[in-house]
Amino acid sequence: xxxxxxxxxxxxxxxxxxxxxxxxxxxxxxxxxxxxxxxxxxxxxxxxxxxxxxxxxxxxxxxxxxxxxxxxxxxxxxxxxxxxxxxxxxxxxxxxxxxxxxxxxxxxxxxxxxxxxxxxxxxxxxxxxxxxxxxxxxxxxxxxxxxxx
Amino acid sequence: xxxxxxxxxxxxxxxxxxxxxxxxxxxxxxxxxxxxxxxxxxxxxxxxxxxxxxxxxxxxxxxxxxxxxxxxxxxxxxxxxxxxxxxxxxxxxxxxxxxxxxxxxxxxxxxxxxxxxxxxxxxxxxxxxxxxxxxxxxxxxxxxxxxxxxxxxxxxxxxxxxxxxxxxxxxxxxxxxxxxxxxxxxxxxxxxxxxxxxxxxxxx
Ligand code: SF4
Numbered sequence: 001x002x003x004x005x006x007x008x009x010x011x012x013x014x015x016x017x018x019x020x021x022x023x024x025x026x027x028x029x030x031x032x033x034x035x036x037x038x039x040x041x042x043x044x045x046x047x048x049x050x051x052x053x054x055x056x057x058x059x060x061x062x063x064x065x066x067x068x069x070x071x072x073x074x075x076x077x078x079x080x081x082x083x084x085x086x087x088x089x090x091x092x093x094x095x096x097x098x099x100x101x102x103x104x105x106x107x108x109x110x111x112x113x114x115x116x117x118x119x120x121x122x123x124x125x126x127x128x129x130x131x132x133x134x135x136x137x138x139x140x141x142x143x144x145x146x147x148x149x
Numbered sequence: 150x151x152x153x154x155x156x157x158x159x160x161x162x163x164x165x166x167x168x169x170x171x172x173x174x175x176x177x178x179x180x181x182x183x184x185x186x187x188x189x190x191x192x193x194x195x196x197x198x199x200x201x202x203x204x205x206x207x208x209x210x211x212x213x214x215x216x217x218x219x220x221x222x223x224x225x226x227x228x229x230x231x232x233x234x235x236x237x238x239x240x241x242x243x244x245x246x247x248x249x250x251x252x253x254x255x256x257x258x259x260x261x262x263x264x265x266x267x268x269x270x271x272x273x274x275x276x277x278x279x280x281x282x283x284x285x286x287x288x289x290x291x292x293x294x295x296x297x298x299x300x301x302x303x304x305x306x307x308x309x310x311x312x313x314x315x316x317x318x319x320x321x322x323x324x325x326x327x328x329x330x331x332x333x334x335x336x337x338x339x340x341x342x343x344x345x346x347x348x349x350x351x352x353x
Contacts, residue, residue, distance in 0.1 A: 060309070060317055064316075066323060069241050069324055076238050076239040077238075
């Protein structure tokens with residue numbers, strides 16, 4: 001089957017999966033076969049070391065969990081209280097306002113660089129985008145988030 | 150396998166090995182120390198890991214900030230009684246297999262501060278130490294020597310059989326009791342199962 005492919009096409013096939021898909025069915029469904037084979041290979045690649053480690057532990061090295069070993073690592077000190085405790089919710093507003101500026105700067109910089117050669121439509125679209133983001137800032141401002149109390 | 154046969158094969162470009170050797174070879178050349186210094190000896194440990202002495206040549210330059218990723222604890226410096234429980238807890242939190250190098254006179258015996266009321270007279274009272282390095286402080290070369298000694302010991306470990314090391318035995322503990330602060334001393338002052346005071350035998 002393989003010899004039906006011309007040589008540079010074979011060279012282009014980087015993996016066994018691709019070769020297999022050519023051997024297999026013809027038509028549109030082969031694309032998904034390739035994907036499937038890659039999916040299985042990827043899962044095996046990830047799971048095999050874990051399985052081997054399990055096997056190794058079972059055969060040679062017994063696992064030895066213990067209360068101190070499993071406890072939370074805190075620089076050698078005993079941990080104080082639970083790690084799953086609530087954080088002050090006011091911080092989520094910080095995250096949101098940060099996002100406003102962050103997203104803005106990501107787009108503003110290329111916008112500024114390309115500003116000279118932009119068509120009118122692009123400028124208007126960009127202005128609309130900036131307005132949308134500024135609207136978020138205005139909302140935060142009106143809500144009094146910018147003032148820490 | 151017979152040593153003669155192996156070297157004969159090797160001469161013809163055929164390398165034979167065992168699972169045990171391969172495993173130990175990998176482990177001994179990737180000892181990851183815990184980034185952990187207690188006193189002046191730690192400076193020498195840092196020097197050993199830097200470019201001039203270059204611990205990386207032995208695969209041990211990856212100082213880990215968490216005991217979960219480390220398999221070598223270099224006790225570098227004076228262990229005070231205040232610090233000892235933390236050292237033992239860190240050791241307990243390391244994953245098996247784990248090894249300990251006691252670096253310097255302080256970690257071995259209390260060193261120049263042996264008479265001090267707050268200094269532990271050797272970390273081997275609480276955790277099993279694999280290699281002791283004398284010196285105050287030991288030079289980086291001494292640390293490298295200790296590391297090589299440890300590598301040789303690891304390379305000689307067997308996977309099965311009665312001589313297999315502690316971490317491969319189901320009946321041996323993976324954790325050692327963490328001492329607590331008492332009114333005068335740590336409680337208990339030593340772990341009886343791994344450390345006993347030397348017996349003085351008078352002759353004549
Ligand atoms: S052995 Fe010497 S150099 Fe090392 S920690 Fe003790 S006093 Fe410092």
